[in-house]
Amino acid sequence: MPFMPVKFNLPKRVKLAQGLWMLYWLSVIVGILIFSLGIFFKIELRKRSEMMDNNESHLVPNLLILGGMLACGVNAFGGKVCHDSLDPMKFAKWKPMLKPYLLLCCGFNVLLLLTAVLCFLMQFAVYLTLAEGLKNGIRFYKDTDTPGRCFMKRTLDMTQIEFRCCGNNNFRDWFEVQWISNRYLDMSNDEVKDRVLSNVEGKYLMDSVPFSCCNPGSPRPCIQHHLTNNSAHYDYDLRTEELNIWTRGCHEALFSYYSSMMNSIGSLAAVSDIWICFLTCYLSTALETMADPENPECESEGWLLEKGVKETFAELLTKLKMLGKTNQVEEVCPAQSTQQTQNIFN
Incomplete structure (x- = not known):
């Protein structure tokens, strides 16, 4: 059906x-x-x-x-x-x-x-x-x-x-890496030397972020350097001040x-x-x-599957099994194989 x-x-x-x-x-x-x-x-x-x-x-x-x-x-x-x-x-x-x-x-x-x-x-x-x-x-x-x-x-x-x-x-991820190349650092400057020598790996780390972190909608000029130093900026407190850099990662x-x-x-x-x-x-x-x-007025019947779901899957599995059997190589007994070889040479 x-x-x-x-x-x-x-x-x-x-x-x-x-x-x-x-x-x-x-x-x-x-x-x-x-x-x-x-x-x-x-x-x-x-x-x-x-x-x-x-x-x-x-x-x-x-x-x-x-x-x-x-x-x-x-x-x-x-x-x-x-x-x-x-x-x-x-x-x-x-x-x-x-x-x-x-x-x-x-x-x-x-x-x-x-x-x-x-x-x-x-x-x-x-x-x-x-x-x-x-x-x-x-x-x-x-x-x-x-x-x-x-x-x-x-x-x-x-x-x-x-x-x-x-x-x-x-933004604190920038504090953990040296993001300024050594070619742009003045190694004769004492402050730069102190920062490099104070680090175990000899990196120039600072509490600053690149300019691209700045929020242009902030009314205050961008504070991108010395972010953790409250005394470095007028009327600035890291804990209460709304930073004018993007805080989303x-x-x-x-x-x-x-x-x-x-x-x-x-x-x-x-x-x-x-x-x-x-x-x-x-x-x-x-x-x-x-x-x-040839008579377009006649009635007809349409369906999704010609048979039921179980019958369709059973028929599909049977076809797959038959396909697998046809691809198998028939096993030949050793005695039969020897007899066939002798018949060929005779």
Whole structure:
């Protein structure tokens, strides 16, 4: 007995074909949107690739780009089939392709679901990648003359300005690293010497942050040096004064940005084409079961599965078992093998 059968007459088949035609072309637009979001996501990751600890996060935008391209092709073909489905002469040439097309749609939906799941699961990987990448970015901020790190300062400064953040977790991360290159330090200055010699690793540490941490909306001129020294500034108290630098860490800001993007893309990919496959199954079976194909007024029956769910899965498992048996090599007994060899030489 078919699974979820529905009776169709001519008006119902026409409405189903017209509705599917519109949905398919709407899905083409969604495919273009998924492709564009994949490109945008990849560009955003590339822009800050110096602060990303690995390239695993690029798997999601690559799948989105592939899924968007496939969505455009698959849905455009489906729209053409639905447009010609009510003309028996035109539909005859598409009829042999319907089953392979439905199988292709199923595989395509599995790919979209995998992409949607990865959009949610890869957020933890992005979280760890950003934590380690930003930590290294702050450490290599001063290495503007080192190959491979020449643009680290510019990337980190632009990130702090754009996302209104400072440091990895907060602005105090800059106190723990030497972010000014030795070439810009006057080693003949006693204060500089004292700072370098007082540190075990010989680093020039100070309670200051780069200019990109400054909040331009603050009414007070930016205090970016001697942040922990209340006496260094007039009418200033670190414990009560509202700092005129960004207090939010870039790790939190970037992860919030990327995770919101991945959530929205994942939700879009998850619901894009699954429901269209069900309606296409109804349309194809309704057209195949017409008693008289030349008489469009006759009634027909459509369904999702030709048999029940249990029977369909049992039949599929049987086919897979038969396929596995045909690929097995028959075992030959040693005695039989020896006899066959003697017969060949005789």
